[in-house]
Amino acid sequence: MPLQTDVDITPAGQRPDEDPSLAVRNNGGTPPSADPAPSGRREALLVLGFGGPEGPDDVMPFLENVTRGRGIPRERLLDVAEHYMHFGGVSPINAQNRALTAAVEREFADAGVDLPVYWGNRNWSPYVEHVWQQMADDGIEHVYVFPTSGFASWSGCRQYHEDVARARSVFTGAAPGGGPTAEKLPHYGDHPGFVQANAEALAAALASLPEDLRDTARLVATAHSIPDTMAAVAGPDGGAYQAELLRSARLVVDAVVPGRDVDLVWQSRSGPPSVPWLEPDVNDHLRALAAAGEKAVVLFPIGFVSDHVEVVWDLDNEARETAEELGMAFVRAGTAGTHPAFVAMVRELVEERRSGTPPRLGTNCPAACCFVRRPTGLRRGQEPSPA
Ligand SMILES: CC1=C(CCC(=O)O)c2cc3nc(cc4[nH]c(cc5[nH]c(cc1n2)c(C)c5CCC(=O)O)c(CCC(=O)O)c4C)C(CCC(=O)O)=C3C
Ligand SMILES: [Fe+2]
Structure with a gap:
């Protein structure tokens, strides 16, 4: 993709x-x-x-x-x-x-x-x-x-x-x-500081692969899946979650291996199965890559800033296990951290x-921005909790 x-x-x-x-x-x-x-x-x-x-x-x-x-x-x-x-x-x-x-x-x-x-x-x-x-x-x-x-x-x-x-x-x-x-x-997903931190981590992860796999390894960015309804209203014009993540993933890859393909896929899906969330899931994506003959994958969790549980469990255990079952080499790049x-x-x-620079997106969001009326399987009449 x-x-x-x-x-x-x-x-x-x-x-x-x-x-x-x-x-x-x-x-x-x-x-x-x-x-x-x-x-x-x-x-x-x-x-x-x-x-x-x-x-x-x-x-x-x-x-x-x-x-x-x-x-x-x-x-x-x-x-x-x-x-x-x-x-x-x-x-x-x-x-x-x-x-x-x-x-x-x-x-x-x-x-x-x-x-x-x-x-x-x-x-x-x-x-x-x-x-x-x-x-x-x-x-x-x-x-x-x-x-x-x-x-x-x-x-x-x-x-x-x-x-x-x-x-x-x-x-x-x-x-x-x-x-x-x-x-x-x-x-700040497109900020040079965030991009540099992630780019250095991606470069280190790539370098840790056996030499014969470095040029062909598939680069896969991940972020937390969210319900489709939430994604549709993200940002002032909708769709900003995917758009910002895509841009960020592109900037990070271009800083390391300019122009190389990158996939953006989703992890840690929650919510009832009847509610559609962003897809593909990272594990399904690994299966598709293996089926297409890919031999190695470098994962970078662009949607997170530290190696918390959704990274060290969902990626380092679950996704790694999936890759191992498929016989694909697997490395996970670090997050921005410190x-x-x-x-x-x-x-x-x-x-x-x-210094009074005009605010960028996310600073002073209009009240309608990112507002989800009836999130994640809530029954009609239940209000989203502010907590
Ligand atoms: C977009 C996004 C980020 C990135 C932005 C950000 O970083 O803020 C993020 C980060 C994180 N999510 C985290 C943990 C959890 N997220 C959950 C549930 C959910 N996350 C969602 C989305 C996101 N989550 C959504 C739509 C839900 C469903 C509930 C709902 O509609 O709001 C649940 C409940 C159980 C489950 O259902 O998985 C847990 C435990 C931790 C902490 C990890 C640790 O403790 O180390 C972190 C950093
Ligand atoms: Fe979460």
Whole structure:
């Protein structure tokens, strides 16, 4: 499946029909076109992670947090709980986000950026609500939010906006104008820093293959599957999840082996089988490649920024096993993690916002952006939970 390269992504800041009042409501109070930081305003960066369990007893409550109101079958949760149990009930994701936070702190210090860095999660402790309280107590007045997700969609963008809005609502409800204001940083899948981090990982993975397979190995980018209905409304004009991922995968491959084919396929599908999600699944794709005579595959999880459970289980175990059964050589490239170029990107995104550069897609999303009315098998009358 050769992919197109000419994907046009419209920056939200240039949308003629953007309604500023909706943008304010959607991301919890940020003006649609934030001015350069007024001098004297006390600002901070929040690294906003997904969150993950820290032990076996956390696993089911964590899964319930993630899927509340989303119509995910109980059997699927028990299945996924097993994945976590292979790692003693501990997701590596919190340690990875702590490491990223520490690396960004050092980056700021080295570059003379005077900005405290906090870390909070959407689905597990430290919850964004608690960190918001901490930032308010510390006298922070404005927060740049760096999500550990660089792409459009309800799951990849809007939920991060909504969780910040929920954290803020405690303050805005109690005291008018209370609590720090928020500004989410834009999507970054096409940022040179993200591309470089992924390109170096892809180059290393390719180099680890036996020499006679390097030129012919199939390059396969993966991202989390999402329901078709969610994909259809991703971004201001729909379809932005696939479009951004495709563009990102293309940029990464072109940085390593210009012009070589790349496939974008999907992993970690959830939800009831009756609900269509993006396809093909990575395992089915491996089967198709083997049937077509391919001998080797290099997988790179472009849709994720760290080697969390969906990478180290779904790819390093399940997809690897599939490839082994098919007799194909298999390597999985690393994710951005704390690559210096990725860490420098975080600083650049903040500096861009502070200098008043017009917002790009993902910064101030209009209220209709990525909104899924009836997600993942919800019965009519059930409302999507904001959690
Ligand atoms: C687009 C996307 C990203 C990338 C953007 C981003 O990074 O935010 C992502 C990341 C992640 N997803 C993760 C874990 C889970 N995702 C689930 C469920 C779901 N993900 C979805 C989409 C995405 N997910 C969707 C549409 C669902 C169905 C429920 C719903 O409609 O909302 C479930 C429930 C069980 C299951 O059904 O699989 C779990 C446990 C972890 C943490 C891994 C760890 O702990 O190490 C991470 C980083
Ligand atoms: Fe997920």
